[in-house]
Amino acid sequence: MSTTTPPTETVAIGTFDDNQRVNPVRRILRTQAFQILLVLLAIIIVFSIIAPESFAQWTNFRLIIQNASILAVLAVGMTYVIITAGIDLSVGSVLVFSGVVSALVMRALGGEGWGVATIGIVVAVLSGICWGLLNGFLIAKAKIPPLIVTLGSLGMALGLAQILTGGVDIRDVPTVLTVSIGYGNVFGSVPIISVIALVVVVIGAIVLHYTRFGLYTLAVGSSEIAARRVGVKVDAQLIKIYTISGALAGLGGILSLSQFSTTAIAGQSQTNLNVIAAVVIGGTSLFGGVGTIMGTVVGLFIPAVLQNGFVITGVQPFWQQVAVGAVLIAAVYVDQVRRSAAMRGNTQSLWRKFVSGGRRG
Protein backbone atom coordinates (compact mmCIF):
# COMPACT_ATOMS: atom_id res chain seq x y z
CA MET A 1 0.00 0.00 0.00
CA SER A 2 0.95 3.63 -0.23
CA THR A 3 3.81 4.79 1.92
CA THR A 4 3.32 8.48 1.25
CA THR A 5 0.52 9.01 3.76
CA PRO A 6 1.34 9.39 7.46
CA PRO A 7 1.41 6.09 9.37
CA THR A 8 -1.73 6.75 11.42
CA GLU A 9 -3.81 7.10 8.27
CA THR A 10 -2.54 4.00 6.48
CA VAL A 11 -4.22 1.86 9.09
CA ALA A 12 -7.18 1.52 6.81
CA ILE A 13 -9.20 -1.57 6.20
CA GLY A 14 -7.16 -3.74 3.93
CA THR A 15 -3.73 -2.49 4.86
CA PHE A 16 -1.25 -4.43 6.83
CA ASP A 17 1.24 -2.88 9.13
CA ASP A 18 3.83 -5.37 10.30
CA ASN A 19 5.65 -2.95 12.56
CA GLN A 20 2.62 -2.66 14.78
CA ARG A 21 2.62 -6.30 15.79
CA VAL A 22 3.17 -6.53 19.51
CA ASN A 23 5.53 -9.14 20.79
CA PRO A 24 3.82 -11.17 23.56
CA VAL A 25 6.79 -10.77 25.91
CA ARG A 26 6.64 -6.99 25.52
CA ARG A 27 2.91 -7.13 26.19
CA ILE A 28 3.51 -8.86 29.51
CA LEU A 29 6.26 -6.39 30.41
CA ARG A 30 3.86 -3.53 29.74
CA THR A 31 1.09 -4.83 32.00
CA GLN A 32 0.58 -3.02 35.26
CA ALA A 33 0.55 -6.32 37.15
CA PHE A 34 4.10 -6.97 36.03
CA GLN A 35 5.34 -3.46 36.75
CA ILE A 36 3.84 -3.58 40.22
CA LEU A 37 5.53 -6.95 40.76
CA LEU A 38 8.86 -5.22 40.12
CA VAL A 39 7.94 -2.63 42.76
CA LEU A 40 7.16 -5.41 45.23
CA LEU A 41 10.44 -7.20 44.47
CA ALA A 42 12.33 -3.91 44.94
CA ILE A 43 10.70 -3.41 48.35
CA ILE A 44 11.57 -6.96 49.37
CA ILE A 45 15.17 -6.54 48.21
CA VAL A 46 15.61 -3.25 50.10
CA PHE A 47 14.30 -4.70 53.37
CA SER A 48 16.34 -7.89 52.85
CA ILE A 49 19.51 -5.81 52.55
CA ILE A 50 18.65 -3.68 55.60
CA ALA A 51 17.57 -6.60 57.78
CA PRO A 52 18.84 -9.89 56.37
CA GLU A 53 18.69 -11.63 59.75
CA SER A 54 15.11 -10.76 60.64
CA PHE A 55 13.24 -9.77 57.48
CA ALA A 56 14.66 -12.16 54.92
CA GLN A 57 13.69 -15.31 56.76
CA TRP A 58 11.10 -17.92 55.81
CA THR A 59 9.42 -17.56 59.23
CA ASN A 60 8.91 -13.85 58.54
CA PHE A 61 7.65 -14.38 54.99
CA ARG A 62 5.38 -17.08 56.36
CA LEU A 63 3.95 -14.54 58.81
CA ILE A 64 3.35 -11.99 56.05
CA ILE A 65 1.63 -14.60 53.87
CA GLN A 66 -0.48 -15.86 56.76
CA ASN A 67 -1.63 -12.33 57.64
CA ALA A 68 -2.53 -11.57 54.03
CA SER A 69 -4.53 -14.78 53.47
CA ILE A 70 -7.97 -13.58 54.54
CA LEU A 71 -7.58 -10.34 52.60
CA ALA A 72 -6.56 -12.40 49.53
CA VAL A 73 -9.82 -14.35 49.67
CA LEU A 74 -11.83 -11.10 49.78
CA ALA A 75 -9.66 -9.48 47.11
CA VAL A 76 -10.47 -12.19 44.55
CA GLY A 77 -14.17 -11.31 44.76
CA MET A 78 -13.37 -7.60 44.80
CA THR A 79 -11.32 -7.93 41.61
CA TYR A 80 -14.35 -9.30 39.77
CA VAL A 81 -16.55 -6.54 41.19
CA ILE A 82 -14.16 -3.73 40.27
CA ILE A 83 -13.65 -5.16 36.76
CA THR A 84 -17.37 -4.52 36.21
CA ALA A 85 -16.70 -0.89 37.24
CA GLY A 86 -18.48 -1.61 40.51
CA ILE A 87 -17.37 -1.54 44.13
CA ASP A 88 -18.18 -3.65 47.18
CA LEU A 89 -17.74 -1.71 50.42
CA SER A 90 -19.63 -4.32 52.42
CA VAL A 91 -17.02 -7.12 52.44
CA GLY A 92 -15.64 -6.36 55.93
CA SER A 93 -19.09 -6.14 57.49
CA VAL A 94 -20.33 -9.22 55.67
CA LEU A 95 -17.24 -11.05 56.97
CA VAL A 96 -18.15 -10.02 60.53
CA PHE A 97 -21.84 -10.84 60.06
CA SER A 98 -21.07 -14.29 58.62
CA GLY A 99 -18.62 -15.01 61.44
CA VAL A 100 -21.18 -13.97 64.04
CA VAL A 101 -24.03 -16.04 62.56
CA SER A 102 -21.72 -19.01 62.15
CA ALA A 103 -20.40 -18.70 65.71
CA LEU A 104 -23.94 -18.42 67.08
CA VAL A 105 -25.08 -21.52 65.18
CA MET A 106 -22.03 -23.52 66.26
CA ARG A 107 -22.48 -22.42 69.89
CA ALA A 108 -26.15 -23.39 69.81
CA LEU A 109 -25.30 -26.81 68.39
CA GLY A 110 -22.45 -27.27 70.84
CA GLY A 111 -19.52 -29.61 70.43
CA GLU A 112 -16.00 -29.33 69.16
CA GLY A 113 -16.04 -31.82 66.29
CA TRP A 114 -15.89 -31.51 62.50
CA GLY A 115 -19.64 -32.05 62.22
CA VAL A 116 -20.47 -28.78 63.90
CA ALA A 117 -17.52 -27.05 62.24
CA THR A 118 -18.76 -28.09 58.78
CA ILE A 119 -22.19 -26.69 59.57
CA GLY A 120 -20.47 -23.50 60.72
CA ILE A 121 -18.53 -23.19 57.47
CA VAL A 122 -21.67 -23.73 55.39
CA VAL A 123 -23.63 -21.21 57.47
CA ALA A 124 -20.89 -18.58 57.10
CA VAL A 125 -20.70 -18.97 53.32
CA LEU A 126 -24.50 -18.97 53.00
CA SER A 127 -24.74 -15.77 55.06
CA GLY A 128 -22.23 -14.17 52.72
CA ILE A 129 -24.18 -15.39 49.68
CA CYS A 130 -27.36 -13.79 51.04
CA TRP A 131 -25.70 -10.39 51.38
CA GLY A 132 -24.09 -10.75 47.96
CA LEU A 133 -27.44 -11.62 46.37
CA LEU A 134 -29.02 -8.59 48.02
CA ASN A 135 -26.21 -6.32 46.79
CA GLY A 136 -26.29 -7.78 43.29
CA PHE A 137 -30.05 -7.62 42.97
CA LEU A 138 -30.23 -3.99 44.10
CA ILE A 139 -27.39 -3.00 41.76
CA ALA A 140 -28.46 -4.94 38.66
CA LYS A 141 -32.25 -4.78 38.89
CA ALA A 142 -33.03 -1.70 41.01
CA LYS A 143 -30.18 0.19 39.28
CA ILE A 144 -28.93 1.74 42.52
CA PRO A 145 -25.24 2.67 42.26
CA PRO A 146 -22.94 0.00 43.77
CA LEU A 147 -21.28 2.56 46.07
CA ILE A 148 -24.63 3.35 47.71
CA VAL A 149 -25.93 -0.23 47.84
CA THR A 150 -22.80 -1.63 49.44
CA LEU A 151 -22.41 1.37 51.76
CA GLY A 152 -25.92 0.56 52.92
CA SER A 153 -25.26 -3.15 53.34
CA LEU A 154 -21.97 -2.34 55.09
CA GLY A 155 -23.95 -0.57 57.81
CA MET A 156 -26.76 -3.12 57.86
CA ALA A 157 -24.52 -6.18 58.13
CA LEU A 158 -22.39 -4.64 60.89
CA GLY A 159 -25.44 -3.36 62.75
CA LEU A 160 -27.16 -6.75 62.59
CA ALA A 161 -23.99 -8.49 63.76
CA GLN A 162 -23.95 -6.21 66.80
CA ILE A 163 -27.67 -6.71 67.43
CA LEU A 164 -27.21 -10.50 67.31
CA THR A 165 -24.35 -10.44 69.80
CA GLY A 166 -25.37 -7.42 71.87
CA GLY A 167 -22.06 -5.95 70.81
CA VAL A 168 -20.05 -8.55 72.73
CA ASP A 169 -17.66 -10.75 70.78
CA ILE A 170 -18.31 -14.49 70.79
CA ARG A 171 -15.23 -16.47 71.74
CA ASP A 172 -16.59 -20.03 71.55
CA VAL A 173 -15.08 -21.46 68.39
CA PRO A 174 -14.78 -25.25 67.91
CA THR A 175 -11.20 -26.34 68.55
CA VAL A 176 -11.03 -28.33 65.33
CA LEU A 177 -11.29 -25.04 63.44
CA THR A 178 -8.66 -23.15 65.40
CA VAL A 179 -6.10 -25.95 65.34
CA SER A 180 -6.58 -26.67 61.63
CA ILE A 181 -7.62 -23.60 59.66
CA GLY A 182 -6.61 -21.23 62.45
CA TYR A 183 -2.96 -22.08 63.00
CA GLY A 184 -2.47 -25.49 61.44
CA ASN A 185 0.24 -26.22 58.87
CA VAL A 186 0.75 -28.56 55.97
CA PHE A 187 4.02 -29.62 54.34
CA GLY A 188 5.90 -28.71 57.51
CA SER A 189 5.32 -25.00 57.87
CA VAL A 190 2.81 -23.87 55.25
CA PRO A 191 -0.25 -22.38 56.98
CA ILE A 192 -3.51 -24.13 56.05
CA ILE A 193 -5.26 -20.75 55.90
CA SER A 194 -2.81 -19.67 53.19
CA VAL A 195 -3.37 -22.88 51.24
CA ILE A 196 -7.12 -22.17 51.31
CA ALA A 197 -6.44 -18.62 50.09
CA LEU A 198 -4.15 -19.94 47.35
CA VAL A 199 -6.85 -22.32 46.13
CA VAL A 200 -9.34 -19.42 45.96
CA VAL A 201 -6.79 -17.26 44.15
CA VAL A 202 -5.94 -19.94 41.58
CA ILE A 203 -9.57 -20.78 40.88
CA GLY A 204 -10.36 -17.06 40.67
CA ALA A 205 -7.55 -16.50 38.19
CA ILE A 206 -8.46 -19.47 35.98
CA VAL A 207 -12.13 -18.53 35.87
CA LEU A 208 -11.33 -14.88 35.11
CA HIS A 209 -8.80 -15.49 32.37
CA TYR A 210 -9.85 -18.76 30.74
CA THR A 211 -13.61 -19.15 31.02
CA ARG A 212 -16.67 -17.58 29.51
CA PHE A 213 -17.73 -16.31 32.92
CA GLY A 214 -14.50 -14.34 33.18
CA LEU A 215 -14.85 -13.06 29.62
CA TYR A 216 -18.39 -11.84 30.32
CA THR A 217 -17.13 -10.13 33.49
CA LEU A 218 -14.58 -8.19 31.43
CA ALA A 219 -17.15 -7.50 28.70
CA VAL A 220 -19.73 -6.11 31.14
CA GLY A 221 -17.09 -3.85 32.64
CA SER A 222 -15.74 -2.81 29.26
CA SER A 223 -19.04 -1.88 27.64
CA GLU A 224 -22.35 -2.84 29.14
CA ILE A 225 -24.22 -1.93 25.96
CA ALA A 226 -21.90 -4.02 23.76
CA ALA A 227 -22.44 -6.97 26.07
CA ARG A 228 -26.21 -6.52 26.09
CA ARG A 229 -26.42 -6.22 22.29
CA VAL A 230 -24.76 -9.60 21.76
CA GLY A 231 -27.07 -11.23 24.26
CA VAL A 232 -24.89 -11.39 27.40
CA LYS A 233 -27.24 -11.44 30.38
CA VAL A 234 -25.68 -8.43 32.05
CA ASP A 235 -28.00 -8.28 35.07
CA ALA A 236 -27.52 -11.96 35.87
CA GLN A 237 -23.75 -11.59 35.48
CA LEU A 238 -23.66 -8.68 37.95
CA ILE A 239 -25.79 -10.55 40.47
CA LYS A 240 -23.50 -13.57 40.21
CA ILE A 241 -20.39 -11.44 40.71
CA TYR A 242 -21.69 -9.67 43.83
CA THR A 243 -22.86 -13.04 45.12
CA ILE A 244 -19.35 -14.45 44.67
CA SER A 245 -17.93 -11.44 46.49
CA GLY A 246 -20.41 -12.04 49.31
CA ALA A 247 -19.68 -15.79 49.42
CA LEU A 248 -15.94 -15.12 49.67
CA ALA A 249 -16.58 -12.59 52.46
CA GLY A 250 -18.56 -15.35 54.19
CA LEU A 251 -15.63 -17.73 53.73
CA GLY A 252 -13.41 -14.95 55.11
CA GLY A 253 -15.73 -14.87 58.14
CA ILE A 254 -15.05 -18.50 59.04
CA LEU A 255 -11.32 -18.09 58.35
CA SER A 256 -11.18 -15.06 60.64
CA LEU A 257 -13.16 -16.91 63.30
CA SER A 258 -10.69 -19.80 63.11
CA GLN A 259 -7.59 -17.62 63.11
CA PHE A 260 -8.54 -15.28 65.95
CA SER A 261 -10.98 -17.49 67.93
CA THR A 262 -13.30 -14.52 68.22
CA THR A 263 -15.84 -12.74 66.05
CA ALA A 264 -13.72 -9.54 66.20
CA ILE A 265 -16.72 -7.33 65.42
CA ALA A 266 -14.74 -4.10 65.63
CA GLY A 267 -11.69 -5.45 63.84
CA GLN A 268 -12.78 -5.14 60.21
CA SER A 269 -13.57 -1.45 59.79
CA GLN A 270 -10.65 -0.90 57.38
CA THR A 271 -10.88 -4.26 55.59
CA ASN A 272 -12.95 -3.05 52.63
CA LEU A 273 -10.59 -0.16 51.91
CA ASN A 274 -7.50 -2.35 52.27
CA VAL A 275 -8.95 -4.86 49.82
CA ILE A 276 -9.99 -2.17 47.34
CA ALA A 277 -6.52 -0.60 47.57
CA ALA A 278 -4.88 -3.96 46.86
CA VAL A 279 -7.07 -4.56 43.81
CA VAL A 280 -6.43 -1.09 42.42
CA ILE A 281 -2.68 -1.16 43.10
CA GLY A 282 -2.68 -4.46 41.20
CA GLY A 283 -3.79 -2.73 38.02
CA THR A 284 -7.52 -3.37 37.98
CA SER A 285 -9.17 -0.28 36.56
CA LEU A 286 -11.89 1.40 38.63
CA PHE A 287 -13.47 2.26 35.28
CA GLY A 288 -13.94 -1.41 34.47
CA GLY A 289 -12.90 -3.80 31.74
CA VAL A 290 -9.35 -4.43 32.93
CA GLY A 291 -7.95 -6.50 35.75
CA THR A 292 -6.00 -9.58 36.79
CA ILE A 293 -6.00 -11.74 39.90
CA MET A 294 -2.21 -11.92 39.71
CA GLY A 295 -2.05 -8.12 39.97
CA THR A 296 -4.39 -8.15 42.94
CA VAL A 297 -2.20 -10.63 44.82
CA VAL A 298 0.86 -8.47 44.21
CA GLY A 299 -1.16 -5.39 45.20
CA LEU A 300 -2.04 -7.14 48.44
CA PHE A 301 1.56 -7.89 49.35
CA ILE A 302 2.88 -4.36 48.88
CA PRO A 303 1.10 -2.97 51.98
CA ALA A 304 1.72 -6.22 53.87
CA VAL A 305 5.46 -6.26 53.16
CA LEU A 306 5.81 -2.54 53.86
CA GLN A 307 4.14 -2.86 57.25
CA ASN A 308 6.22 -5.87 58.20
CA GLY A 309 9.41 -4.27 56.95
CA PHE A 310 8.82 -1.02 58.81
CA VAL A 311 8.20 -2.86 62.06
CA ILE A 312 11.34 -4.94 61.63
CA THR A 313 13.58 -2.05 60.64
CA GLY A 314 12.29 0.09 63.50
CA VAL A 315 10.50 2.67 61.36
CA GLN A 316 7.23 3.78 62.91
CA PRO A 317 4.68 1.39 61.35
CA PHE A 318 2.35 4.35 60.75
CA TRP A 319 4.56 5.14 57.78
CA GLN A 320 3.00 2.09 56.12
CA GLN A 321 -0.28 3.97 55.74
CA VAL A 322 1.53 6.92 54.20
CA ALA A 323 3.45 4.71 51.78
CA VAL A 324 0.42 2.66 50.77
CA GLY A 325 -1.58 5.82 50.17
CA ALA A 326 1.13 7.11 47.86
CA VAL A 327 1.36 3.77 45.99
CA LEU A 328 -2.41 3.74 45.57
CA ILE A 329 -2.51 7.22 44.08
CA ALA A 330 0.43 6.40 41.81
CA ALA A 331 -1.28 3.21 40.62
CA VAL A 332 -4.47 5.04 39.69
CA TYR A 333 -2.46 7.77 37.99
CA VAL A 334 -0.67 5.17 35.86
CA ASP A 335 -4.03 3.67 34.94
CA GLN A 336 -5.36 7.11 33.94
CA VAL A 337 -2.36 7.87 31.75
CA ARG A 338 -2.69 4.48 30.12
CA ARG A 339 -6.38 4.99 29.43
CA SER A 340 -5.95 8.41 27.89
CA ALA A 341 -3.03 7.13 25.80
CA ALA A 342 -5.19 4.27 24.56
CA MET A 343 -7.97 6.75 23.72
CA ARG A 344 -5.56 8.66 21.52
CA GLY A 345 -4.53 5.39 19.90
CA ASN A 346 -1.08 6.14 21.16
CA THR A 347 1.11 3.64 22.92
CA GLN A 348 3.86 5.96 24.07
CA SER A 349 5.56 4.82 27.23
CA LEU A 350 5.14 6.52 30.56
CA TRP A 351 8.86 7.13 30.68
CA ARG A 352 8.77 9.03 27.42
CA LYS A 353 5.76 10.97 28.62
CA PHE A 354 7.66 12.12 31.69
CA VAL A 355 10.85 13.05 29.86
CA SER A 356 9.00 14.86 27.08
CA GLY A 357 6.79 16.73 29.55
CA GLY A 358 3.60 15.11 28.35
CA ARG A 359 4.05 16.00 24.70
CA ARG A 360 3.92 13.31 22.07
CA GLY A 361 7.37 12.15 21.19
Place this chain on the structure above:
Amino acid sequence: MSTTTATPVLQARGLSRQFGSVRALNNVDFEVYPGEVTALIGDNGAGKSTLVKALSGNLAVDEGEILFDGKPIDMSNPQVASSLGIETVYQDLALAPHLDPVQNMYLGREIRRPGLAGALGFMKTKDMAKASRAAFDELGATVRSLTSPVGEMSGGQRQAIAIARAVHWASRVVFLDEPTAALGVRQTKNVLETIRRVRDKGIAVVFISHSMPHVIDVSDRIQVLRLGTRVANINAKDTSMEELVGLMTGAVTKDDQK
Protein backbone atom coordinates in the same frame (compact mmCIF):
# COMPACT_ATOMS: atom_id res chain seq x y z
CA MET B 1 -28.94 -7.64 -9.65
CA SER B 2 -32.66 -6.91 -9.42
CA THR B 3 -34.62 -9.94 -8.29
CA THR B 4 -37.95 -8.21 -7.87
CA THR B 5 -39.94 -11.38 -8.46
CA ALA B 6 -38.34 -13.23 -5.51
CA THR B 7 -39.86 -13.33 -2.05
CA PRO B 8 -38.38 -10.64 0.19
CA VAL B 9 -36.19 -12.20 2.88
CA LEU B 10 -37.42 -9.59 5.30
CA GLN B 11 -40.55 -7.54 4.94
CA ALA B 12 -42.34 -4.99 7.07
CA ARG B 13 -46.03 -4.33 6.57
CA GLY B 14 -47.75 -1.31 8.00
CA LEU B 15 -45.38 -0.75 10.92
CA SER B 16 -46.35 2.09 13.25
CA ARG B 17 -44.72 3.28 16.41
CA GLN B 18 -45.60 6.24 18.56
CA PHE B 19 -43.21 7.91 21.02
CA GLY B 20 -45.39 10.18 23.13
CA SER B 21 -46.93 12.55 20.61
CA VAL B 22 -44.35 11.79 17.93
CA ARG B 23 -45.27 9.23 15.31
CA ALA B 24 -41.81 7.88 14.49
CA LEU B 25 -43.14 5.22 12.13
CA ASN B 26 -46.40 5.75 10.32
CA ASN B 27 -47.70 2.67 8.50
CA VAL B 28 -44.32 1.88 6.95
CA ASP B 29 -43.80 -0.86 4.38
CA PHE B 30 -40.27 -2.06 3.70
CA GLU B 31 -38.78 -4.97 1.80
CA VAL B 32 -35.32 -6.48 1.66
CA TYR B 33 -34.38 -8.95 -1.07
CA PRO B 34 -31.61 -11.53 -0.92
CA GLY B 35 -28.48 -10.66 -2.86
CA GLU B 36 -29.40 -6.99 -3.03
CA VAL B 37 -28.12 -3.87 -1.38
CA THR B 38 -31.10 -1.87 -0.20
CA ALA B 39 -30.36 1.70 0.80
CA LEU B 40 -32.56 3.21 3.46
CA ILE B 41 -32.35 6.96 3.32
CA GLY B 42 -34.16 9.91 4.80
CA ASP B 43 -33.59 13.15 6.60
CA ASN B 44 -32.85 13.25 10.33
CA GLY B 45 -35.89 12.08 12.24
CA ALA B 46 -37.41 10.33 9.23
CA GLY B 47 -37.54 7.08 11.19
CA LYS B 48 -34.60 5.17 9.71
CA SER B 49 -33.07 4.12 13.02
CA THR B 50 -36.47 3.35 14.51
CA LEU B 51 -37.27 1.09 11.56
CA VAL B 52 -33.95 -0.71 11.86
CA LYS B 53 -34.48 -1.20 15.59
CA ALA B 54 -37.92 -2.65 14.93
CA LEU B 55 -36.59 -5.02 12.26
CA SER B 56 -33.68 -6.18 14.41
CA GLY B 57 -35.75 -6.92 17.48
CA ASN B 58 -34.61 -3.94 19.51
CA LEU B 59 -37.95 -2.11 19.54
CA ALA B 60 -41.55 -3.23 19.80
CA VAL B 61 -43.99 -1.75 17.28
CA ASP B 62 -47.54 -0.62 18.03
CA GLU B 63 -49.01 -1.91 14.79
CA GLY B 64 -48.02 -3.88 11.72
CA GLU B 65 -46.27 -7.14 11.06
CA ILE B 66 -42.81 -8.37 10.13
CA LEU B 67 -42.39 -11.26 7.70
CA PHE B 68 -39.31 -13.41 7.31
CA ASP B 69 -39.20 -15.50 4.12
CA GLY B 70 -42.84 -14.61 3.69
CA LYS B 71 -43.93 -15.91 7.09
CA PRO B 72 -45.00 -13.60 9.92
CA ILE B 73 -42.64 -13.70 12.89
CA ASP B 74 -42.55 -12.21 16.34
CA MET B 75 -39.39 -10.08 16.38
CA SER B 76 -39.58 -9.48 20.11
CA ASN B 77 -35.87 -9.41 21.01
CA PRO B 78 -32.44 -9.24 19.34
CA GLN B 79 -31.88 -12.96 19.91
CA VAL B 80 -34.77 -13.75 17.57
CA ALA B 81 -33.09 -11.67 14.88
CA SER B 82 -29.72 -13.36 15.51
CA SER B 83 -31.22 -16.82 15.33
CA LEU B 84 -32.74 -15.95 11.93
CA GLY B 85 -29.36 -14.80 10.62
CA ILE B 86 -30.06 -11.07 10.90
CA GLU B 87 -27.21 -8.91 12.23
CA THR B 88 -26.87 -5.18 12.77
CA VAL B 89 -23.84 -2.90 12.85
CA TYR B 90 -24.83 0.06 14.97
CA GLN B 91 -23.49 3.56 14.55
CA ASP B 92 -21.62 3.23 17.85
CA LEU B 93 -20.32 -0.19 16.67
CA ALA B 94 -21.07 -1.75 20.09
CA LEU B 95 -17.66 -3.34 20.52
CA ALA B 96 -16.21 -3.90 23.98
CA PRO B 97 -13.09 -1.67 23.88
CA HIS B 98 -10.99 -3.70 26.34
CA LEU B 99 -11.54 -7.01 24.57
CA ASP B 100 -9.54 -8.12 21.57
CA PRO B 101 -11.01 -8.62 18.06
CA VAL B 102 -11.52 -12.36 18.56
CA GLN B 103 -13.27 -11.91 21.89
CA ASN B 104 -15.53 -9.28 20.33
CA MET B 105 -16.19 -11.47 17.31
CA TYR B 106 -17.38 -14.36 19.46
CA LEU B 107 -18.83 -12.48 22.45
CA GLY B 108 -22.07 -14.18 23.35
CA ARG B 109 -21.37 -17.06 20.93
CA GLU B 110 -18.15 -18.54 22.24
CA ILE B 111 -17.11 -21.97 21.03
CA ARG B 112 -16.98 -24.15 24.10
CA ARG B 113 -14.70 -27.09 24.60
CA PRO B 114 -16.38 -30.47 24.56
CA GLY B 115 -17.37 -32.28 27.72
CA LEU B 116 -16.80 -31.15 31.29
CA ALA B 117 -14.37 -28.37 30.40
CA GLY B 118 -17.01 -26.82 28.14
CA ALA B 119 -19.65 -27.12 30.83
CA LEU B 120 -17.32 -25.21 33.15
CA GLY B 121 -17.06 -22.49 30.55
CA PHE B 122 -13.67 -23.22 28.99
CA MET B 123 -13.46 -22.11 25.38
CA LYS B 124 -11.69 -23.15 22.19
CA THR B 125 -9.62 -20.00 22.01
CA LYS B 126 -7.44 -21.15 19.13
CA ASP B 127 -10.37 -22.21 16.98
CA MET B 128 -12.05 -18.87 17.56
CA ALA B 129 -8.87 -16.97 16.67
CA LYS B 130 -8.44 -19.00 13.49
CA ALA B 131 -12.04 -18.50 12.36
CA SER B 132 -11.84 -14.78 13.17
CA ARG B 133 -8.66 -14.41 11.15
CA ALA B 134 -10.36 -16.15 8.24
CA ALA B 135 -13.41 -13.90 8.55
CA PHE B 136 -11.29 -10.74 8.59
CA ASP B 137 -9.24 -11.93 5.62
CA GLU B 138 -12.35 -12.80 3.67
CA LEU B 139 -13.46 -9.17 3.92
CA GLY B 140 -10.00 -7.93 3.13
CA ALA B 141 -9.95 -6.46 6.61
CA THR B 142 -6.47 -7.24 7.81
CA VAL B 143 -6.72 -6.56 11.50
CA ARG B 144 -3.37 -5.52 12.91
CA SER B 145 -3.40 -7.66 15.99
CA LEU B 146 -5.85 -10.28 17.17
CA THR B 147 -4.66 -9.85 20.75
CA SER B 148 -4.71 -6.08 21.24
CA PRO B 149 -7.79 -4.43 22.73
CA VAL B 150 -9.99 -2.98 19.98
CA GLY B 151 -10.14 0.30 21.93
CA GLU B 152 -6.53 0.91 20.95
CA MET B 153 -7.29 0.56 17.25
CA SER B 154 -8.23 3.22 14.70
CA GLY B 155 -11.82 4.00 13.76
CA GLY B 156 -11.42 2.20 10.45
CA GLN B 157 -10.10 -0.93 12.11
CA ARG B 158 -12.93 -0.97 14.62
CA GLN B 159 -15.45 -0.46 11.84
CA ALA B 160 -13.89 -3.38 9.97
CA ILE B 161 -14.17 -5.60 13.03
CA ALA B 162 -17.79 -4.62 13.66
CA ILE B 163 -18.72 -5.28 10.03
CA ALA B 164 -16.78 -8.53 9.92
CA ARG B 165 -18.55 -9.69 13.05
CA ALA B 166 -21.98 -8.90 11.62
CA VAL B 167 -21.19 -10.52 8.29
CA HIS B 168 -19.68 -13.58 9.97
CA TRP B 169 -22.88 -14.28 11.87
CA ALA B 170 -25.43 -13.01 9.37
CA SER B 171 -26.59 -15.65 6.96
CA ARG B 172 -29.53 -13.64 5.60
CA VAL B 173 -29.61 -9.91 6.37
CA VAL B 174 -27.08 -7.30 7.52
CA PHE B 175 -28.13 -3.84 8.65
CA LEU B 176 -25.39 -1.22 8.45
CA ASP B 177 -26.33 2.01 10.22
CA GLU B 178 -24.15 4.79 8.77
CA PRO B 179 -21.08 2.58 8.39
CA THR B 180 -19.08 5.26 6.60
CA ALA B 181 -19.98 8.27 8.72
CA ALA B 182 -16.72 8.40 10.67
CA LEU B 183 -14.34 7.12 8.02
CA GLY B 184 -11.76 8.59 5.71
CA VAL B 185 -11.80 8.26 1.95
CA ARG B 186 -9.94 5.00 1.69
CA GLN B 187 -11.71 3.27 4.57
CA THR B 188 -15.02 4.30 3.04
CA LYS B 189 -14.04 2.77 -0.28
CA ASN B 190 -13.17 -0.45 1.52
CA VAL B 191 -16.47 -0.53 3.39
CA LEU B 192 -18.39 -0.07 0.13
CA GLU B 193 -16.32 -2.84 -1.43
CA THR B 194 -17.14 -5.03 1.57
CA ILE B 195 -20.84 -4.33 1.12
CA ARG B 196 -20.67 -5.55 -2.49
CA ARG B 197 -18.82 -8.69 -1.48
CA VAL B 198 -21.38 -9.49 1.19
CA ARG B 199 -24.17 -8.98 -1.32
CA ASP B 200 -22.44 -11.30 -3.77
CA LYS B 201 -22.58 -14.01 -1.11
CA GLY B 202 -26.37 -13.78 -1.41
CA ILE B 203 -26.88 -11.90 1.82
CA ALA B 204 -29.28 -8.97 1.85
CA VAL B 205 -27.60 -5.73 2.92
CA VAL B 206 -29.52 -2.76 4.27
CA PHE B 207 -27.35 0.32 4.00
CA ILE B 208 -28.31 3.45 5.90
CA SER B 209 -26.42 6.55 4.89
CA HIS B 210 -26.64 10.30 4.48
CA SER B 211 -24.12 10.24 1.68
CA MET B 212 -26.02 10.19 -1.63
CA PRO B 213 -22.97 9.39 -3.81
CA HIS B 214 -22.27 6.29 -1.71
CA VAL B 215 -25.92 5.29 -1.82
CA ILE B 216 -26.10 5.55 -5.60
CA ASP B 217 -22.71 3.88 -5.93
CA VAL B 218 -23.43 0.74 -3.95
CA SER B 219 -27.20 0.22 -3.85
CA ASP B 220 -29.45 -1.88 -6.04
CA ARG B 221 -32.66 -0.50 -4.55
CA ILE B 222 -33.32 2.70 -2.66
CA GLN B 223 -36.17 3.19 -0.22
CA VAL B 224 -36.80 6.70 1.04
CA LEU B 225 -38.40 7.50 4.39
CA ARG B 226 -39.97 10.86 5.16
CA LEU B 227 -41.76 11.69 8.41
CA GLY B 228 -42.13 8.04 9.32
CA THR B 229 -43.54 6.93 5.98
CA ARG B 230 -41.94 5.36 2.94
CA VAL B 231 -42.24 7.87 0.13
CA ALA B 232 -40.30 5.97 -2.52
CA ASN B 233 -39.02 2.51 -3.41
CA ILE B 234 -36.94 2.87 -6.52
CA ASN B 235 -34.29 1.13 -8.55
CA ALA B 236 -30.92 2.77 -7.95
CA LYS B 237 -30.23 2.88 -11.70
CA ASP B 238 -33.29 4.98 -12.40
CA THR B 239 -32.61 7.85 -10.07
CA SER B 240 -30.36 10.79 -9.47
CA MET B 241 -28.95 12.58 -6.49
CA GLU B 242 -31.30 15.51 -7.08
CA GLU B 243 -34.32 13.27 -7.10
CA LEU B 244 -33.28 11.50 -3.88
CA VAL B 245 -32.68 14.76 -2.05
CA GLY B 246 -36.02 16.03 -3.31
CA LEU B 247 -37.78 12.89 -2.07
CA MET B 248 -36.12 13.14 1.33
CA THR B 249 -37.09 16.76 1.83
CA GLY B 250 -40.52 16.46 0.28
CA ALA B 251 -39.78 18.72 -2.69
CA VAL B 252 -40.42 15.81 -5.06
CA THR B 253 -43.10 13.18 -4.68
CA LYS B 254 -43.23 9.85 -6.37
CA ASP B 255 -45.70 7.00 -6.39
CA ASP B 256 -44.61 4.00 -4.41
CA GLN B 257 -43.43 1.73 -7.19
CA LYS B 258 -42.65 -1.92 -6.68
